[in-house]
Amino acid sequence: MTAPSAPTSAQHASGRPAPPPDAAVGPPPPAARSSVLRRAWTSYAFRRIRQSVFVVWLVATITFLLMHLMPGDPIEIMAGRLNSAGMSHEQAMATAANIINYDPDANVWAQYLDFLKGLVTLDFGNSLTNPSKTVFEHVMEYLPWTLFAVGAGVVLAIVVGLSVGMAMAYRRGSWFDHAMTSVGSFLTGVPNYILIAAVVVVGYTMLGVLPFLDMRGRITAGVEPGFDFVFFGDALFHAILPIIAFAFTATGSFMLNMKAATTEVLTEDYVTVAQARGLKPGRISRGYVGRNALLPIIPQVALQLGTLVGGSIVIEQILQYPGVGQMLMEAIGNRDYPVVQAAVIILATSVVIASLVVDLFLVRIDPRIKSEGQDA
Template sequence: MRRVWTSYAFRRILQSVFVIWLVSTITFLLMHFMPGDPIEIMAGRLNSAGMSHDQALATAANIVNYDPDASVWAQYLDFLKGLVTLDMGNSLTSPSKTVFDHVMEYLPWTLFAVGAGIVLATVIGLSIGMAAAYRRGSAFDHAMTSIGSFLTGVPNYILIAAVVVIGYTVLGILPFLDMRGRVTAGVEPGFDPVFFGDALYHAILPIIAFAFTATGSFLLNMKAATTEVLTEDYVTVARARGLKPGRISRSYVGRNAMLPVIPQVALQMGTLVGGSIVIEQILDYPGVGQMLMSAISDRDYPVVQAAVIILATSVVIASLIVDLVLVKIDPRIKTEGQDA
């Protein structure tokens, strides 16, 4: 038990659980003290539909899963219980759906676009960054560094908006109207190539938008890390031993140069998920960002609360996974953490 308690993985898991609890508590307090009672909002909608006021209040209280007469502490305990059991009541705009089901209709699409964008950015950014470091001082190095700085400095929603304007409005080669939405009308969801191909077609622009900033960041960080590793003594010794350049690049340079870049994956994941609100609005891509904006405008507090918690939890879990993987790559991190 002592070994488990003092292990790096266990301590990181505890930290992640604490962060999720803290975010959930802050979200609960913000939603609780925001103006407007969810029950009154739902009762007003039911009342306008022809239901009596008393009946509307009773129905709304049952739908929202919220007791306005209970103390804040009792409401908080019910909130934590619902959070653990994934029962956070029903959506105010879609009373027949639970909040969890409502959010899960949108969240996979955002995670798919963001995940594909991260993968694309990782492959392109790390490859070009390492190549630029090996050719430092060349025209290729200067060109790639400038492109990486440009992609990092300019917001991705401006870049993708420029792509849409130039490709659709100016050149007329981008079928933007056909690419909006999740899938083409008539395509049935399922585990078949037709559905996946169509979903990928509609997610191309969001994937490119999410990959823009991450590619520039990965490129610059990988170039800097590779340049530093190439000056290390163990690389010089490996060359003196006559090892092949490919083996030196993979085993000595690439592995060590990736260490400071790997945490950037989690940071970019958080940035891109948070920035999905603007991207999905511009591209009319129905993901969790667009759902969150609609819930805020409709004052659907249970959905807003669940969306914020789920997004924060996704980022925390991604960061946890990256840290645990990083420990496997570089065990010195675990030793330094134990000493601290």
């Protein structure tokens, strides 16, 4: 008798022969495919994307309903303007109805379905008060200016707020800590439009050092838009007051939150171990303290973006900065429903996307959030 041969690599550990090679090459079985789809559907990233899409749909639906519940219609408003210009009432109504492509008696459900279709394709129709221009083109003329001012304000607030907040934590209990805590509480508690109005009153009216009249608008007359220092410098000159206004509240919030986060991190054991190992204070501050203190601050960036973009209406009206907030107020006054809907939806979508990106980025640097979300 010959001795039994040892199991080859073509056999399983259980002793049963492995399937033939051809069986392992084909497509995965239905059970495996459903398992992959189930894992993708329940993943943290896909769940956050579903939540973001739902929020955008909810905001769009509420905006659509509110626009149709508002009293008055754009035809009557434009007819009133034409009537005040000397045109008879009947002729003004006929002219306004001919200019504005809007039927207030149309079926609301059909309008809603058309609205959702346009939302998916980014086709919001034409402006009621300016039919020659699409709504998307009209909004995009104003939106970049608001995003520029808000984005620059948030960046300024991050640089100043986080630096001062960390310095407050390292010098807690000192006069610097007490003074900056008072400043941060003041900036957080007082609305930014009151602060910037005070800056304008003191700088322009009382001291006469702030050229407020020259700073109104987007750019100076005669300056051509282009990728050159003249245009960017002039645009920054006109946006400096909105940038300061947007940075006021965010700076105070970042200062106080960074101080609290840094103070908590300084009490952790790994910081004490790093100090005992003789690491340089700069390396401990950057690699151990600063990185971990930033984790609770990152989500607040998206929240501040949403707050500041929503508050741009008041700031832009005070400073006469023609951004999307000022455009939105004019569209509401004119009952230009497509423009109002598109502006609100685009602003809400920008905030939702910013929050989604921040959440996904936070999961990359702190995987504990993903596991906590799956456990919940």
